[in-house]
Amino acid sequence: MSLNQIERAQGLRVRSTQDLAGGLFMIVLAFGAFVFTWDLPAGSLRQLGPGMLPKAFAVICAALGALLVLTSLRYHGEKLQGWSWKGIFFALGGACLFALTIRGFEFGPIRVPALGLLVAGPLLIAFSGLAADDRRIKELLIFAVAMSAGCILLFKYALGLPIPLAPWLLGI
Amino acid sequence: METFAHLSLGFGVALTFKNIALCFAGCLIGTLIGVLPGVGPIATISILLPITFGLDPTGALIMLAGIYYGAQYGGSTTAILVNIPGEATAVVTTLDGHQMAKQGRAGIALGTAAIGSFFAGCVATVIIAALGAPLTKLALLFGPAEYFSLMVMGLCFAVVLARGSILKAFCMIMLGLLLSTVGTDLETGQERLTFGVASLMDGIDFSVLAMGVFGFAEVLRNLENPEARDVVKAKIGRLLPGWDDLKQSAAPVLRGTFIGGILGILPGNGAVLGPFASYTVEKKIAKDPSRFGKGAIEGVAGPESANNAGAQTAFIPLLTLGIPPNAVMALMVGAMTIHGIIPGPQVMTRNPELFWGMVASMWVGNLMLLIINLPLVGVWVKLLQVPYRLMFPAILIFCCIGIYSVNNQPLDVAFTALFGLFGYLLIKLGFEPAPMLLGFVLGKLMEEKLRQALIISRGSFMTFVERPISAGLLVVAVLVLVIALLPSIAKKRDEVFTE
Amino acid sequence: MKKLVLGLAAAAALSFAGGAQAQGYPTKPITMIVPFAAGGPTDIIARIVADNMSKTLGQQIVIENVAGAGGTTGITRAVTAAPDGYTIAMGHLGTFSAAPATYPGLKYDPINGMQTIGLAGGTPILIVARKNLEAPDLKAFVAAVKANPDKFNEAHAGLGSVSWTTCTLFKGILGTPKINAVAYRGTGPALNDLVSGQVDFMCDQIVSVAEQVRSNTIKAYAIASAERSPALPDVPTTKEAGLPDYQIEAWNGIAGPKGMPKEAVDKLVDALNKALNDEGTKKRLLDLGTVLPTAEERTPAGFAALIKRDADKLTPALSAAPKQ
Numbered sequence: 001m002s003l004n005q006i007e008r009a010q011g012l013r014v015r016s017t018q019d020l021a022g023g024l025f026m027i028v029l030a031f032g033a034f035v036f037t038w039d040l041p042a043g044s045l046r047q048l049g050p051g052m053l054p055k056a057f058a059v060i061c062a063a064l065g066a067l068l069v070l071t072s073l074r075y076h077g078e079k080l081q082g083w084s085w086k087g088i089f090f091a092l093g094g095a096c097l098f099a100l101t102i103r104g105f106e107f108g109p110i111r112v113p114a115l116g117l118l119v120a121g122p123l124l125i126a127f128s129g130l131a132a133d134d135r136r137i138k139e140l141l142i143f144a145v146a147m148s149a150g151c152i153l154l155f156k157y158a159l160g161l162p163i164p165l166a167p168w169l170l171g172i
Numbered sequence: 173m174e175t176f177a178h179l180s181l182g183f184g185v186a187l188t189f190k191n192i193a194l195c196f197a198g199c200l201i202g203t204l205i206g207v208l209p210g211v212g213p214i215a216t217i218s219i220l221l222p223i224t225f226g227l228d229p230t231g232a233l234i235m236l237a238g239i240y241y242g243a244q245y246g247g248s249t250t251a252i253l254v255n256i257p258g259e260a261t262a263v264v265t266t267l268d269g270h271q272m273a274k275q276g277r278a279g280i281a282l283g284t285a286a287i288g289s290f291f292a293g294c295v296a297t298v299i300i301a302a303l304g305a306p307l308t309k310l311a312l313l314f315g316p317a318e319y320f321s322l323m324v325m326g327l328c329f330a331v332v333l334a335r336g337s338i339l340k341a342f343c344m345i346m347l348g349l350l351l352s353t354v355g356t357d358l359e360t361g362q363e364r365l366t367f368g369v370a371s372l373m374d375g376i377d378f379s380v381l382a383m384g385v386f387g388f389a390e391v392l393r394n395l396e397n398p399e400a401r402d403v404v405k406a407k408i409g410r411l412l413p414g415w416d417d418l419k420q421s422a423a424p425v426l427r428g429t430f431i432g433g434i435l436g437i438l439p440g441n442g443a444v445l446g447p448f449a450s451y452t453v454e455k456k457i458a459k460d461p462s463r464f465g466k467g468a469i470e471g472v473a474g475p476e477s478a479n480n481a482g483a484q485t486a487f488i489p490l491l492t493l494g495i496p497p498n499a500v501m502a503l504m505v506g507a508m509t510i511h512g513i514i515p516g517p518q519v520m521t522r523n524p525e526l527f528w529g530m531v532a533s534m535w536v537g538n539l540m541l542l543i544i545n546l547p548l549v550g551v552w553v554k555l556l557q558v559p560y561r562l563m564f565p566a567i568l569i570f571c572c573i574g575i576y577s578v579n580n581q582p583l584d585v586a587f588t589a590l591f592g593l594f595g596y597l598l599i600k601l602g603f604e605p606a607p608m609l610l611g612f613v614l615g616k617l618m619e620e621k622l623r624q625a626l627i628i629s630r631g632s633f634m635t636f637v638e639r640p641i642s643a644g645l646l647v648v649a650v651l652v653l654v655i656a657l658l659p660s661i662a663k664k665r666d667e668v669f670t671e
Numbered sequence: 672m673k674k675l676v677l678g679l680a681a682a683a684a685l686s687f688a689g690g691a692q693a694q695g696y697p698t699k700p701i702t703m704i705v706p707f708a709a710g711g712p713t714d715i716i717a718r719i720v721a722d723n724m725s726k727t728l729g730q731q732i733v734i735e736n737v738a739g740a741g742g743t744t745g746i747t748r749a750v751t752a753a754p755d756g757y758t759i760a761m762g763h764l765g766t767f768s769a770a771p772a773t774y775p776g777l778k779y780d781p782i783n784g785m786q787t788i789g790l791a792g793g794t795p796i797l798i799v800a801r802k803n804l805e806a807p808d809l810k811a812f813v814a815a816v817k818a819n820p821d822k823f824n825e826a827h828a829g830l831g832s833v834s835w836t837t838c839t840l841f842k843g844i845l846g847t848p849k850i851n852a853v854a855y856r857g858t859g860p861a862l863n864d865l866v867s868g869q870v871d872f873m874c875d876q877i878v879s880v881a882e883q884v885r886s887n888t889i890k891a892y893a894i895a896s897a898e899r900s901p902a903l904p905d906v907p908t909t910k911e912a913g914l915p916d917y918q919i920e921a922w923n924g925i926a927g928p929k930g931m932p933k934e935a936v937d938k939l940v941d942a943l944n945k946a947l948n949d950e951g952t953k954k955r956l957l958d959l960g961t962v963l964p965t966a967e968e969r970t971p972a973g974f975a976a977l978i979k980r981d982a983d984k985l986t987p988a989l990s991a992a993p994k995q
Contacts, residue, residue, distance in 0.1 A: 019337075022601040026343050033350055036365050040357075046631030047851075048623045050357035050364055057350040064343045071339060078602055087395035088596065091568060092388065092589040098572045099585035117573070124572060125565040131395050132561035143562050151569055159211065160219050161577045162702065162735040171699040218709030218736070221718055312867035316853075356740060359854040361773065361830040370747075373740040493866065494882050496859045503710030505859075509878060510715055512958040516882020580735050616856075624853045628824055628869060 202242015210574015348611025384591020
């Protein structure tokens with residue numbers, strides 16, 4: 001196995017869409033960082049300002065991204081592969097549900113009461129579990145309840161972490 | 173000879189029944205919280221602080237220290253089994269450790285980590301006992317300029333970490349550095365790239381980033397190709413490393429212990445660099461570097477030993493100078509002060525039974541961790557056989573609760589999900605997250621030290637070259653970079669010719 | 672709108688808790704938010720005090736560390752929580768007196784927008800310097816700094832920290848706000864570089880520096896309190912050393928959201944008072960170099976007055992400090 005991707009790609013005669021996308025990704029991120037740190041003073045050598053390093057890093061990121069784009073046009077590499085939206089939606093969505101419900105949330109017109117671990121735990125497991133292709137709903141629901149109970153015992157009682165349990169029901 | 177007298181005093185303290193029990197309790201709790209992603213030693217030690225009120229200071233500190241190095245042990249378990257580094261020092265372990273687990277060699281990886289850590293812990297204990305006081309001077313030689321150069325050297329290690337394209341590794345390092353600048357500026361209080369979000373004001377939390385780009389992204393990757401994840405449970409090899417494995421890891425363990433032990437003494441969390449440096453060395457001197465990143469046992473043995481050695485020698489600045497080198501040690505200062513012992517240069521002479529008792533208990537603790545962990549290896553490996561459709565929700569809930577408990581901020585969990593998406597994108601684009609995490613960890617320190625050094629030198633960059641230690645570190649950095657780059661430059665030229 | 676929601680939430684909590692809020696407070700564990708990472712000076716004091724207060728109240732006080740933005744994130748959460756007496760916070764000089772001048776976008780008003788409970792303890796501030804700095808005493812040091820401000824490097828633990836706040840006041844009094852300030856992430860690294868002589872001086876709490884002063888790895892010029900500290904009896908006060916204007920103490924105190932039930936306030940004040948009179952708790956606090964609060968400072972009104980007094984003292988220097 002080589003250290004260098006180019007070697008791996010030898011023999012293939014397709015340009016690397018992956019590297020091209022990667023390079024553009026770096027450039028976009030760098031550009032964003034540069035724009036959002038625009039206002040920050042760079043300071044002087046004697047007293048570097050808060051903007052100096054973020055801007056410098058952003059410029060280097062963009063330069064590396066440009067280099068990567070050039071490489072992708074010059075050398076062969078891997079192709080871009082497809083996404084799996086299902087995993088993103090259920091697994092990451094589950095984590096977001098946990099974040100929203102654990103101690104409540106208020107964002108403009110959307111309001112979620114603090115439901116605590118008693119609700120957020122099973123919700124997270126049941127929802128994210130839907131992401132698996134071989135899911136079994138009944139098994140998942142039982143697992144969600146059992147696992148949450150275990151977590152409550154472990155984190156809330158054994159380790160004593162200050163996690164809201166069910167403020168609406170138990171007051172803690 | 174004096175050392176022996178001190179050590180026998182220490183063992184006299186550490187080997188009382190009560191202190192052995194406290195040490196065991198600490199190691200057990202530490203292992204537990206180390207295994208749980210996110211719940212770090214900081215949260216646990218602070219929760220247990222009031223419980224130690226009733227103990228004598230030595231017993232309390234023995235227990236708290238046990239939690240600390242127990243957590244280091246436990247952290248590598250999670251890194252190997254589910255590819256989640258709980259702390260910066262475990263990032264390297266994910267590279268080859270998790271690959272080993274995927275090949276059905278999880279038991280060997282865990283066993284090697286435990287035995288390597290035990291050896292490193294024993295050596296580090298002796299180093300603290302024999303050389304603690306003189307080595308303290310090393311910590312004082314490092315000013316901001318030296319520190320900055322050390323960080324630059326560390327970033328050059330990241331290039332060697334890369335499994336694929338070096339250019340892409342550079343991209344990730346710089347991205348990590350860029351991410352590290354998020355947060356309120358230390359000097360002026362101005363907000364940088366926080367977009368007004370309160371939980372970003374102190375910067376991105378390491379566990380949020382690490383659990384996102386490693387833990388969550390790995391779950392997404394596994395959900396996508398069911399074949400890859402089933403390999404893990406399909407074949408379970410032998411449970412503990414055999415003689416061949418041990419022979420293969422002996423030299424890396426020795427080197428890792430040395431590297432980690434030295435870096436651990438440096439203030440400002442030099443211990444973070446230990447595993448990275450050890451990995452770099454192992455990969456560079458290996459006959460076949462291409463095995464690294466695909467389950468090389470040296471890539472677990474070396475860094476794990478470096479990690480544990482560093483975790484232990486990090487006690488040197490605390491015990492001999494009274495200055496904590498990292499956040500956990502700062503907490504130990506808190507624990508000592510609560511018990512009426514204000515850490516300072518005189519702890520060793522004024523509280524000898526505490527000092528030497530703690531040193532001796534470290535050895536006892538390492539032995540206990542071995543005793544606790546080796547039988548657990550079987551349990552962990554069995555856990556891998558849980559069907560993935562149930563395993564990943566369990567990983568997710570542990571991560572979510574863990575992240576929540578870091579700052580008690582639900583928004584952190586949402587950010588982790590966001591970084592999970594980011595990490596998934598990186599996987600799709602062929603970028604590796606490990607160099608990014610190293611850049612991220614070193615970035616904050618690097619900026620801080622650069623600015624400090626330039627203020628003190630009144631804006632002269634010559635300070636980095638004029639100071640001998642700093643200059644030496646920069647030379648090493650350049651050498652590492654050249655060695656890492658040469659093969660790929662040569663390859664590229666070949667490629668040009670073949671076209 | 673927000674108030675309404677909070678009110679509803681409080682009402683809901685109340686109905687679920689069996690309407691037992693007013694009578695027999697507390698009926699469930701109380702959350703004490705510590706706006707800093709665990710293990711710091713504020714966290715330690717909070718845990719020591721809360722441990723004893725829990726016994727008096729008959730309900731556990733759970734410490735919740737909500738770090739961020741110099742402690743203002745946690746205090747914001749505490750003082751905007753439902754004012755039912757079940758969320759309180761342990762703040763300090765920085766979060767209660769200095770924050771309005773340090774953070775322009777602060778989301779709470781420490782003077783008018785919260786319910787003070789009482790002071791838990793004060794910590795003297797020392798001016799310390801590297802051990803081989805020429806100036807033998809505070810007078811000589813002040814003269815040298817005034818004559819040649821550019822020759823000195825001050826270390827501090829980051830904007831908004833106690834050492835930054837108190838040293839900014841020091842520089843304000845000297846009229847030399849532009850001394851080269853070297854920012855560190857926390858007291859530990861700053862102290863390390865002071866011991867090794869990379870920087871020249873800093874101001875910090877006695878608990879952080881006392882042992883180093885006693886071991887002569889650094890030297891102390893003065894203590895910024897009215898009296899010498901029993902922990903370091905040889906260090907003169909700023910008054911004795913010729914800089915009487917520099918009087919500042921870092922303190923920790925408890926506050927909650929405005930509009931808490933009177934019974935809750937009274938019980939918390941009483942519990943705090945009992946904790947501070949308890950021999951075990953007292954000893955732990957004294958070991959930390961803490962100065963126990965006076966009877967006056969243990970009351971809500973006395974604590975509020977202290978916040979106001981120090982805010983007035985700090986605001987001019989902090990507003991003039993080079994930042995933002």
